[in-house]
Amino acid sequence: MSVKIDETLTVECETGNYHTFCPISCVSWLYQKIEDSFFLVVGTKTCGYFLQNALGVMIFAEPRYAMAELEEGDISAQLNDYEGLKKLCIRIRKDRDPSVIIWIGTCTTEIIKMDLEGMAPKLEWEIGIPILVARANGLDYAFTQGEDTVLAAMAHRCPEPEFSVRERKETSQNFLTFHSRKKEELVEYANHPSLVLFGSLPSNVASQLNLELKRQSIKVSGWLPAQKYTDLPSLGDGVYVCGVHPFLSRTATTLIRREKCQLIGAPFPIGPDGTRAWIEKICPVFGVEPQGLEEREERIWEGLKDYLDLVHGKSVFFMGDNLLEVSLARFLIRCGMIVHEIGIPYMDKRYQAAELSLLQNTCIKMCVPIPRIVEKPDNSNQIRRIRE
C-alpha cells in the first residue's frame, strides 16, 4: 500500500548549526542490551571523554566498552594499525571473553581512511571471535543513528532460516488459524511466516510488545538485536521484519536489499495511539483481524486523564536531536497539545511514511495545524522563531 505525502505536510531542510550527540553514544545503551558483546571505539581523546561523561557513573561498573585511543603515531600512519588493533583485541578476549567484538568507527577513522572493514575479517579469523564493524561517525550520522549503523552491520550475521523458504510460503498461503478461545486462556499462534522485530529496547519493553502481538496470535520469531549475540534471529527471503524505532532506516534498507526480507511499514509503537496503529499494520499482513485494540487504547487514555488535563492546549517546539521527534510530536498532538515545529537531524521519508501519515491524520482529528518539519535545523534561527 503506497502512502502519498500530502502537499500540506512541508518538510524543509535548513542545513544549519544544531546540537546533537555523537552517534558513538549508542555504545552506552547497546553494550547493556547485548549482554555478551564488547564495544571497541576507535577514536581520539575527544570521543573517549564524551563517552566517559555520557556514561556517568556507569563507567565505573566495568562496562563492556573501551576506547582504542589513537595517538599521534597512529594518525600519521607510522604505526601499523592492524597490529595495534590485534593487540587490543587479544587483551579484550583475555579479560572479558565476549561473543562478539564490535568496532565503532569514528570521524577520525573516516578522515585517516582506516580500513576497518578490511582488517576485521582477517583479525576475526586470527583470534577466533566475530568482529563487526559499524561506522558510527558524526560526519554522516547523528545520535541515535549510531544504533542504526550497528544493527545494519549485525543484520549480515544473522543466520539463514532453517527450513526451505519456498515451503513456508506455500503453507502460509492458507493462513489456517488454530484457535481455542477460552475466556482467560491465551490462544495459540496463527500459522504465519516469520516475524522479526528490530530496534534496541530494554528486555521488559520488548516482552510487552511480544505479548501484545501474542494476544493477536502473532508470534515474534526474534529480535534484532537479541539479548545475546549468540541468539540472533534468522533472516532471509520470506521473513517479515518490522521496526520499533524511527531512526533505523539504514537497517531497514539492509534487511530489504541484502537479506531479502519483507518490511512492514508501520507507525512506531510510541504512545497508545502509535502502539495500536503499529499492531493494526502488522496484523493484516498475516491475515489476522486485530481484536480489542480500541478498548485497550481507550483504557490507557483514561488512565492518563490527569496528565492530559495538565498539558491540554499547551504548545511544544521540538529543536531536534534524536530522530524520534515525529513520533513524539504525533503523540503529544494526540494528547491535546499544539506542536509548532519539529526539528529533526534527518528524516527518511519512505521509512517514516506511515508515521508521517499518522501525524497528518492525528492533526486533522485533533483540529490543529500540521507542524512544520525542519531537517538539520539551525538552533539560533529556531530560538528566533520561538520568540516570534
Next chain:
Amino acid sequence: MKLAYWMYAGPAHIGTLRVASSFKNVHAIMHAPLGDDYFNVMRSMLERERDFTAATASIVDRHVLARGSQERVVDNILRKDQEEHPDLIILTPTCTSSILQEDLHNFVNRASIISHSDVIFADVDHYQVNEIQAADRTLEQVVRYYLDRCHRQEKWDQFLTDAPSVNIIGIFTLGFHNQHDCRELRRLLRDLDIEINQIIPEGGSVEDLQNLPKAWFNLIPYREVGLMTAVYLNKEYGMPYISIAPMGAVDMAEWIRQIQKNVNTLTLSSSNKRVDYEPYIDGQTRFVSQAAWFSRSIDCQNLTGKETVVFGDTTHAASITKILVREMGIRVSCAGTYCKHDAEWFKEQIQGFCDEILITDDHAEVGDMIAHMEPSAIFGTQMERHIGKRLDIPCGVISAPVHIQNFPLGYRPFLGYEGTNQIADLIYNSFALGMEDHLLDIFGGHDTKEIISKSLSTDIGLIWNPESRLELSKIPRFAREKVEINTEKFARQKGIETITVEVMYAAKEALNT
C-alpha cells in the same frame, strides 16, 4: 594505540572552551563534526547555568571533507559577530578537525578584516597537550593578544594603582570548587585591605585585560592553569606573582606572608604604611579556623598514624598531602598526580611527606597501587572514589575529574580559612564513615525488614511461575520489592492464584488507573 576508558584530563579543546566561556562576551567557535560540541551540555548541567553556553560548532561534514571548509568557517564567524556582538571570537579545532590541517589561521585573518569583534585562533597542538595545558596556553594567548596590541598602539597606562591591588588568575568554569574558592579569596583580601584589580578569566572582560599590569602583583591559586600567564606578565611587565596554593593553615600563613612581602616592597617607594599581617594570621589560625584546634582534639587523635593515599591534580594532591601530614598527623603512604608535565615540581613539593610517589595518568596503575597499599582512606578524584568502593575503602574527593556532586550549591571552598574547616570535615568524615561500616559489620546491625516481608508473601500462597520469576529477576533490585508487592496485591484482588508475565504487566497497567 592504547586501550583506555577513563581519562583524568579531557582533550585540549575542552580547556580552550572553558577559558573562552569563562570570559564575559567572548564567543567560541569549534571547527568540529557533529557531536563534538558536548561541552555546551556539560557546562550547563554541571555549572547549573541558566543561559546558553557561548560556544557554537562550525560543522565539519562530508562536504567539508571533500572540498574543505572554505566559506563556511568565515561565514560562521561573521554570523556570530552579527548575532551576538562579542568582544572576541576564539576559533578552535578539535582532534578530528586538526587532522584535516586546514588553514584555520587564514580563515581567522580573513574574518577579522570584516568582523567587528576580534578573532583569535587558539593555537594548541591537540595530540601533545591535554585539557589543563590547553587552558593555560589559551589564557596566556588571549592575555598576550590584548596586551601586545595595547603596547603596539601605545595606549598603555603605566601607573600602578594607588592602593595595593592584585589580579587573581586561574578561576574559571568547571574548575574544582573554583566559584567557592573565589569568594573565599575575595573575603581574605578584603580582610587584608587589598583591592582586587581583576579576576580572570571567570567573569572577566577582554576589554579590561590591558589594565592587568596596573595591579601590584598576581595571585595564581592553582598552578595548573594561570602559571603561563603569570610568567608572561612577570617577564614583560615585571609583575611579581605568588603561586602557592592558599590551602591548609600552614600554607595560608606562608601565602599571607608572601603577600605582605610584596606589598611592603612596593609600598616603600611611595612611603605609605607598611603592613604586618602576623596578628591576622595568628587570629585566623587559632580562632576563626576550627581545623587547627580540632586536629589536636581527642576525636582526631584516633586518626594519628592512620595511612592514606592521595591522588589528583598537582595543586590539590600536594596541598592535601601536606595538610594530612603536617596538620593532622596522618600518614601518607603514597601521593601521586596525573599531571605528568608538572611532575618535577610535584616531587619536589612532597619530598619527605610521603613514602612513595606515583606519577601516572593510567587509572589501572592507581587502582593497583591502592589495592597494594590498603590504606584506611583515600583522597583523590571520582575515579579513586570508585576504586575505593570496589575495595571497600572510604574516599574523599579532593580534585577533578569530578561528577555533579562536586559542584555543590552550598558554599564549600578548599582555599582560605573556611577551606581549612571544609577540608578537616572532609578528612574526618571519610575516616569516620569508614569506621562506621566496620562497626555495622561487627555488630550485624542491618535491617530486619526482609524477614517480615518474606513471611507476608508465603502466607497468601501465590505462585510465581518460572517465566514470571525470571522477569522479576530482571528488574533492578531497588524496584523489585515494590513490583512484587504490587503484583501480588493485584493478583489477590482478581482472585488469580498463579502469577504469570501477563499478570505482571496487567498489574503495572492497573497502577495507573
